Amino acid sequence: FTEDEAQEFVQRVKRFLGLAEGDPVELVAEPKIDGLSVALRYEAGRLAQGATRGDGVVGEDVTANLRTLKDVPERLHGSRIPATLEVRGEVFMTKADFLKLNQDQEKDSKPPFANPRNAAAGSLRQLDPRITASRRLSAFFYAEGELSEPIAGTQWDFLEALRELGFRTNPIAELCPSIEAALAVCRKLAETRARLAYDIDGVVYKVNDWALQRRLGFVSRAPRWALAHKFAAERAMTRLNDIVIQVGRTGTLTPVAELEPVTVGGVVVSRATLHNEDEIARKDVRVGDTVIVQRAGDVIPQIVGIVESKRPKGAQPFAFPAKCPVCGSHAVREPGEVARRCTGGLVCAAQAVERLRHFVSRNAFDIEGLGRKHIEAFFEAGLLKNPAGIFKLHERRAELEGREGWGPQSTGNLMRAIEERRK
DNA sequence: GTATGGAGAGGTTCGGTTCT
DNA sequence: AGAACCGAACCTCTCCATAC
Incomplete structure (x- = not known):
C-alpha cells in the first residue's frame, strides 16, 4: 500500500x-x-x-x-x-x-x-x-x-x-x-x-x-x-448503532457492529465484524460512536477507527457479555486465547445449528439445498438435532412436505441430494 | 393456467484472524 | 508457515405462494 x-x-x-x-x-x-x-x-x-x-x-x-x-x-x-x-x-x-x-x-x-x-x-x-x-x-x-x-x-x-x-x-x-x-x-x-x-x-x-x-x-x-x-480505499463516516454477538460452530462469540447504512465504494454497508473482545478494546469502539469504515481489498467492510470528537457524552466502553446470548451458558476465555467461548456445547442452539451448517457445507458433506434458514427451522421444529439426523430426514418426509415453503419439488430435491451423499 | 414476488441457497469478490 | 475459516454485499437461480 x-x-x-x-x-x-x-x-x-x-x-x-x-x-x-x-x-x-x-x-x-x-x-x-x-x-x-x-x-x-x-x-x-x-x-x-x-x-x-x-x-x-x-x-x-x-x-x-x-x-x-x-x-x-x-x-x-x-x-x-x-x-x-x-x-x-x-x-x-x-x-x-x-x-x-x-x-x-x-x-x-x-x-x-x-x-x-x-x-x-x-x-x-x-x-x-x-x-x-x-x-x-x-x-x-x-x-x-x-x-x-x-x-x-x-x-x-x-x-x-x-x-x-x-x-x-x-x-x-x-x-x-x-x-x-x-x-x-x-x-x-x-x-x-x-x-x-x-x-x-x-x-x-x-x-x-x-x-x-x-x-x-x-x-x-x-x-x-x-x-x-x-490504492487507498474509499472511506466513509457513519454511526455505530449497536454491537451484536454471534455464536459460531465452536462456541466462539464474535462481535459484529451494526452500522447506520452508508455508501462506501459503490455499495451500502450496514455491518462489519469486530473480530473479538481485544479488537473492540484496541479501537475503543463504543455504541453510539461515529466510526470510519472502508472496504478492505475493496470488498469486506472494516472499521478503521473512531472519531473521538464526535463521541456522545456518557458513551460507555463495550461490556463483553460473560454469558452466551443464545443459550445463557457461561462464556469463558481460556488463558492465551483471544476468543470467548460459550460452554454450552450441544445444548447451545447456535452451536448445534452451526455444526449442522458445517456438516452440509461444500467442504464437508456438500449437501445441496440445506442452507442456514432451513437448518434453523428444522432444528427449531425438532426435525433435526445433529448431523446423523440428516440421514433420517426421509423418515419424516410427509411432515417436511407439509411445512410452509416446501413442496414436492423442493422436498424431492433435498431427499435426492442427501441420498447421493449416503454412500 | 400464467405472471409476479419473495425467500432461500449458493457462488463470487477479498482480507484478517486463528488454528494446526 | 500454511491452511482453514469467517465475515459482508451483491447477483443469479430455483422453488413456492399468491394474484389474476
Whole structure:
C-alpha cells in the first residue's frame, strides 16, 4: 500500500536471489483491473474451456458465456500455436457500458446494478449466453496457466506473445528498469485512474524474468515475485448503532457492529465484524460512536477507527457479555486465547445449528439445498438435532412436505441430494 | 393456467484472524 | 508457515405462494 512496502518488496526479492543492492531487477507494472478473473483453456488452438476461479483452484464452467466476449478469441492466431495453452485474465465492464446497462435496466424497470464489477460477475453467470452477449463485457489477459511449450522467457515478451495469439492485453502496462520507475507508473495511474474507461484498484508489479520468477517461487498461494500495490480505499463516516454477538460452530462469540447504512465504494454497508473482545478494546469502539469504515481489498467492510470528537457524552466502553446470548451458558476465555467461548456445547442452539451448517457445507458433506434458514427451522421444529439426523430426514418426509415453503419439488430435491451423499 | 414476488441457497469478490 | 475459516454485499437461480 505504501511506497516503502514496494521498496521492501524489491529488497526481499534481491536478498532471496542473492543479488547486490545495486543490481537491477526489471519489473512489469500492470494496472490491477477491478473485475473477475477467468481462466481459458485452448487445445490445438481452439477454445476448449473457460472458467471463473473463485478460490484459485476450480471455478464455475462458464465457457458458453465467455465465448460471447469479443475479447475472447475462438481460435488462436499466428504460426506458433502451442498444443495446449491456459491463460488467465480479467473480465470487466467499462464504466460507459455499465452506465448504459443501468439506463436500460431502468427503462425495463429492473433494479440497477451496484457497480461495474458486480454487473460483470452477474452477467457472466447467466444461464442464457444470449443475455451475456448483450451485456458488453471486456477482458484483458495477463498470465499463463498450463503451457505445453514455452512461449516466452519474460512477462513482457509473454504479453507480446499473447497479442500475437489474438488476445487483448492492457496497453498501459509498462516495462520498468527499476522499482522507482514502477512507482512512477503507479503515481501516474493514481492521478489518471478517474479518466480511464474502467475501474482499477491498484497496480501489480511483477519480476519480468521468468527464470527469476521460478527461483522465487510461492509462499503458500502468493507469489514471491509479484506485489499488488493497492490504492487507498474509499472511506466513509457513519454511526455505530449497536454491537451484536454471534455464536459460531465452536462456541466462539464474535462481535459484529451494526452500522447506520452508508455508501462506501459503490455499495451500502450496514455491518462489519469486530473480530473479538481485544479488537473492540484496541479501537475503543463504543455504541453510539461515529466510526470510519472502508472496504478492505475493496470488498469486506472494516472499521478503521473512531472519531473521538464526535463521541456522545456518557458513551460507555463495550461490556463483553460473560454469558452466551443464545443459550445463557457461561462464556469463558481460556488463558492465551483471544476468543470467548460459550460452554454450552450441544445444548447451545447456535452451536448445534452451526455444526449442522458445517456438516452440509461444500467442504464437508456438500449437501445441496440445506442452507442456514432451513437448518434453523428444522432444528427449531425438532426435525433435526445433529448431523446423523440428516440421514433420517426421509423418515419424516410427509411432515417436511407439509411445512410452509416446501413442496414436492423442493422436498424431492433435498431427499435426492442427501441420498447421493449416503454412500 | 400464467405472471409476479419473495425467500432461500449458493457462488463470487477479498482480507484478517486463528488454528494446526 | 500454511491452511482453514469467517465475515459482508451483491447477483443469479430455483422453488413456492399468491394474484389474476
